[in-house]
Amino acid sequence: MRPVFVLLVSTAWTFAGAQYYYQGLMDYLENRLLAIEDRMQFWHEQSHRYHTELQDFKKLTAVTMDGLKNEHSMLFKDLEGAAVQVDRVERELDYVETQTSPRACANKADKVVEQGVWRLEESRGEEEEEEDEHWEELHSRVSDCVEIISGIRSVKILKRVGSPKGMWTRDPRSSKVYIFNGTSGDIIYQFNSVREFSRSPGVTGSRQIRLPSEWSGPGGAVYNNYLYYIKQEADTDVQVVKYDLLSGSVTDIAMIPVDSHATVYNLNPETIADIAADDEGLWLLYATSDSEPNISLAKMDHATLDIEQIWDTRCPRENAEAAFVVCGTVYVVYNTHLASRSRVQCVFDVNDMVISEEAPLLYFPRRYGAHASLKYNPEEKQLYGWDDGYQIIYRLTMKRKLLV
Structure with a gap:
């Protein structure tokens, strides 16, 4: 009877050790998964923030480009007006030159x-x-x-x-x-x-x-x-x-x-x-x-x-x-x-x-x-x-x- 009892006790201790090992492994894996989930949540939040900032930058860029286009259009009109003024001045200069007493x-x-x-x-x-x-x-x-x-x-x-x-x-x-x-x-x-x-x-x-x-x-x-x-x-x-x-x-x-x-x-x-x-x-x-x-x-x-x-x-x-x-x-x-x-x-x-x-x-x-x-x-x-x-x-x- 004594050997059988010893065997049973030994077997019980073995099963208890295995259960403790697997429980620790499961706890470790669970902790790692929680850490990964936290990092994924952080990445998602960062990505959302970057996406929002990018959208805001695109809107600002579009507004700035519209302003530049308007300024370019106004500048182009001013240059056209200046060209007309230059042509008018040259015509007036030519007229004055024809009316000026010549030198020889x-x-x-x-x-x-x-x-x-x-x-x-x-x-x-x-x-x-x-x-x-x-x-x-x-x-x-x-x-x-x-x-x-x-x-x-x-x-x-x-x-x-x-x-x-x-x-x-x-x-x-x-x-x-x-x-x-x-x-x-x-x-x-x-x-x-x-x-x-x-x-x-x-x-x-x-x-x-x-x-x-x-x-x-x-x-x-x-x-x-x-x-x-x-x-x-x-x-x-x-x-x-x-x-x-x-x-x-x-x-x-x-x-x-x-x-x-x-x-x-x-x-x-x-x-x-x-x-x-x-x-x-x-x-x-x-x-x-x-x-x-x-x-x-x-x-x-x-x-x-x-x-x-x-x-x-x-x-x-x-x-x-x-x-x-x-x-x-x-x-x-x-x-x-x-x-x-x-x-x-x-x-x-x-x-x-x-x-x-x-x-x-x-x-x-x-x-x-x-x-x-x-x-x-x-x-x-x-x-x-x-x-x-x-x-x-x-x-x-x-x-x-x-x-x-």
Whole structure:
């Protein structure tokens, strides 16, 4: 009996120990689950708080964006109003400029202004008689043309082709247009008309003319189917070359009295000399030396390239960007290194017929930079300008000079 009793007691103690162990394990697991539930509840509360704050931030952001959009709209309207004001001011400035008494570099000495001015409304017989009376007086003058520019009637930006600097012009005796792209080269481009050039993609579709020598600077001219261009090689004299566009050959070459290191316009140092064509023929604008402060003018025989007469225009080279000649009157266009409004600030008439009160103070409309070239067409009364790669046409209005 004793062993059986011992066995029963031992078994009872074993079951009691196992029950105690499992009870402890269950208590441990229950505590861990409660801790996990607490952490999940805390995470849920934090997530809810973050979600609420995010919603509040989105609402605040939406309100701020609406405010910014309203301010942007108001600012845009203010800028549009400012643009309208600027345009109005520019128009008023242009009007004031046209009404302001012009300044010129023309010489006043030895001027006797006639008492009456030619009037277009006079009868044909009276006008012819008056012209006959003054023809003898003007016969010995260099230029018999009696027109002067009074203003810029309109501006047309044709297109943008090629380099920032270059030249384009139209032959006064034909409809053909010629393009000098860049500041030097041996190729020019020919179009049959301005319309054909405006419709062309770039210079493709044009007739390429390869010259026998390189042209230097955008100072050439086309006159009566002849191309006149400046030729200069390194450390050599400066020449004017006459090229027959019909036969494709050089017909004449002339030396010009220009220092090889001098440039005619301070703002365009690539322009060694500038050839201009008007109703009277060909003119040459140049600087005799780099130390010479003023622009010189020479009348050239378009057939032989002989220089017939030379003048000191008294127009400074400093800040000059281009020039052109109309009826024997030189108009020098000035600008600044920080490109602003180009303006005709100096006028010189070879016949001393333009007085200070009559010479125009022309301002070109604000565009891109500075003109690399300006070429006058006497048949159309307009300028062909090259401005930062843009090809521009300026149509001019004219009036009669006061006869002396």
